[in-house]
Amino acid sequence: MTHGFWGTVQGDGECTFRLWAPQASRVELVLNGQPRPMDRQEGGVWTLKTMAEPGDSYLFRIGGQDMPDPAGHLQAGDVHGPSVVTAPDRFDWRADWQGRPWDEAVIYELHVGCFTEEGTFNAAAKRMSYLADLGFTAVELMPVGQFPGQRGWGYDGVLPFAPHPAYGTPDDLKMLVDAAHQAGLMVILDLVMNHFGPDGAWLHHSSPDFFNPDRQTPWGASIDFSQDAVRDFWVSCAQHWLVEYRMDGLRLDAVHQISGPGADGFMADLATSVHALSPRRHLITEDERNIPDLREKMGYDATWNDDFHHAVHVALTGESDSYYANFAVDPIGDLALALSRGHIEEGQPRASEERRGKPSGHLSPTTFVNSTQTHDQVGNRAHGDRLLTLADPQAVAVMHALLLVSPYIPMVFMGEERGETNPFQFFADFSGDLGAAVRKGRAAEFAGIAALGDAVPDPLSTKTFQRSKLGWREDGPAQSWLDLTRRALAFRKRHVVPLLKSGLLSSDVTRPEPQLLHAEWRFEGGRLALSLALGQPDPAPLQDPNLHFGRPDAPYSLTVKALA
Template sequence: MTAPSPWGARPLGDGSWRFSIWAPAARYVALLLEGRELAMEPGRAGDWSCRIPARPGMAYLFRIDGRDLPDPASRAQIGGVEGPSLTVDPEAFDWARTWSGRSLEEAVFFELHVGTFTREGTFAAAARRLPDLAALGVTAIQLMPVAQFMGRRGWGYDGVLIRAPHPAYGTPDELRAFVAEAQGHGMMVLLDLVMNHFGPFGNFLPDYAPDFFTDQPTPWGDGIAFHRPEVQAFFRDAALGWLCEYRLDGFRLDAVHEIRDGQDQRFLRALSDEIRTLDLGRPVHLICEDERNLTHLREAGFDAEWNDDWHNVLHVALTGETQGYYSRYARDPFADLARALERGQADEGQPHPEGPRGTEAAHLSWTAFVNANQTHDQIGNRAHGERFISLIGEEAARVTHAVLLCMPFLPLLFMGEEEGSEAPFLFFCDPPDEAMRRAVRDGRRAELGRIGYDAEHMPDPTGLEAFEASRPYPARDPARAESWRALTRDLLDLRARRIVPLLKSGKSGIGDVTRHGPRAFAVRWPFEAGEIRMLMSLGTPATGAASLPACAFRLGDPTHDAFGMEVEITA
């Protein structure tokens, strides 16, 4: 029998609740429930617990050596991250209808930041926009992190209460209603889950559980002791709670290279195995971000990985920017692009002046790669938050948009991209005082300056203006936006009708790439049931190439235009 988890408040089904916390450095721990102080019993491994009558909607805190603190596994807060926490019955929501999910091959991801997606910045307002996305052909919403952080605005990667939806976005049931609305329109919902660090403001765990952390820092703060079973239980409970209590269709796990357990990421592999044993009546899709370009997680149960190689080589090839991490692709970006078209990744462990990176990935299915022309990362980690279209121009952006949606890899669009938005997406946050705001500004300026950006004149990341400027809707030019939306709709209709069946039939070999001039390619991707052929010009015409005879979609003329593409699909 599995031992009770040392984290959180959970109903036991008989009117009683179990409250637990791991506080190995504490001498005394009590539960404050609606103002009553109830001593908790210590366990043998630094855990404390009690079982008492309770009901949903009760305010509680943990009194730890005289200090009143929120539950780090809180499902909801009354106000800010300082507390109090709120008891929540995760089984009370009426889902009204069943949901059997969708296959991974059908996925067209749409990355969405709740706070800037609508003027209201709430789950309820975002839910009202979902029918429009479904009508375009979007099949999977990928929510940027919604776990509670300090302040009202932020990207979400500085969460400190990993299981509590951020109250500025809405209540837990309003998030469930968002998920139900999406699934009612045939769209999956995946959550970007951050398990590699906590935000710098409002994280109280180090005070009473210093063993939760290690002396090996991450780029964002203290490293996490994933080798400890109590720490594994904390994150396991969080992941399974989000998945089961909110009927999610999966996760995008942030920067898994920083989830270090000293055992070749056994924690992540065990989590994947446990999720695969659940009988949820729907497929669950696990996607990771791993800057190392390794394949071991995809070979051990994860479905796909964010493929930064595609974005990076395309960005260098079309913008000429080579600062920071783009420098790796500066030598011959179009050769790297050809390799990414052929095999999925550009870096597969081959010799490189900066050192080898990655392992061979051509044996993986095409759906093991999530490709994007832009994401929150790539736009927001610029001094002025420029989108790809602002750097390469309208014609090139439309062609690369079509290429992305017609390749066999899983496509991801960042909100606004479906209608050609040129609105920036800036980094923004809401520190609690001026000293911390100054530290964020100085740190951001130094970080971006080191990689070659003009950060001296960047918008203030702690100001309301950066947040407001990052809203992509409504479009400034409605007619232009509708032209883009028509393009997206046509492409996604083609993908659903002609490309998805090929993906489901299975890959039968790597891509075959022929170069036609310095910036043009002919590509053939084979499947058990047919093939996709694409001809594209990305800066120079495809010299000597013949147009595809049974073209299913064409944008421009790649044999004569600097930017153009056409695709042929046979089955």
């Protein structure tokens, strides 16, 4: 893979080192401790072709300051130290993998450090057959690009081409992907292209033109996508993970912050380059704008649908603070909209004055990724509470079943399939003034919420990280949840996926009583119907259903039926 502006390109014992530093007057390559001047080329890219071997360490020196390669594939240590020359892919891939169609996706979101006690790629690899046996068809890895320290969510990454060393080596990550493919699972990587973390983003030193000084994101300086070198950096990064690591797709974090001149063109170019790969790769976005454009005009496969989550969460917990306020007026009515159209907020008047979204109900159900829990919605709570600790367990179980059998793409947050109650809390490993600021900021964020009780967990404490690991219980409740997940996903595979493949014709969601919803989707290949009780027994559940969750006379129940 060739980079126009960035990275190390190998061939026949020679390496071409590249760095885009348009404002620099001199750049040196420090290879194994020996500085060598680099040559300035057109467009502000500095290059040097020299003999180098895999395992050699290198830095770039600009203005007397040594820095790692922003597009380096491996670090010798932390984010401030030398980068390492790596060999072309020599991993012994075992899976003859040809990918999977997107309409078969059932996603399992996981954080590598918390998914297992060991918190490594190797340990996660051993759990792939477990997920496949339950009926999952894809895993989504929270960001694995290197970030400062040992532990963190990954969204403060600063070296997006390099796997985080606390999780293992590049070959360990390839082993995880290979194990997933052998089990029949796609692997989707969460990639952050909208900002860099606050510690170790050396691009500010080498390439200040990478950023737009006139605009800030909530997490730091915005990125200037009008620059050819910037677009090349991110397209190359995407290709790196998809080709070198054989990932099946990318989830792009907060694309609403990829904005300004050049942003739309970049998103189109990225989709074109990714979809040209064989087997076909998938692109999922997080986009709070609720607009159909990327899916409709550029071929992006799907977007996270937080509207569905918010309606479910408010219906079960009654919470109405912050962004839940818009969904607290009539959460069950909102859920009906989500089941019928995908998004709830489509530009119509809502409780808040600000209107959000555009009509998206014409899109395929497979363009919406629904969830009842995610790392964001759990971890951004003060104490990282999971839904099962906040609401009636039977109600949560019924909503879990609804998520898995409805004709939208379901995503489960790790542990949800087995009724996990351990929290998932915000944690990081910053030090010095930055660490103190993060600790202070996290406490201040929730200082005004009287119901918190205990103090907000210290995000820098290893105990916070340890509390966030899955418990892997094997008791009766865990087995009941696993049985529910297995039954629902078996139904989905047998009935829902074939209907999705045939094409949706129409949807009809009614509300016969305040806490009852009846839904029917008509496809070319048949119909899918469900009856959902959300706080009162259903007097008219579906007759002869294929599947039911909860007793018909219980306040929370779901019956589902598929007809050819």
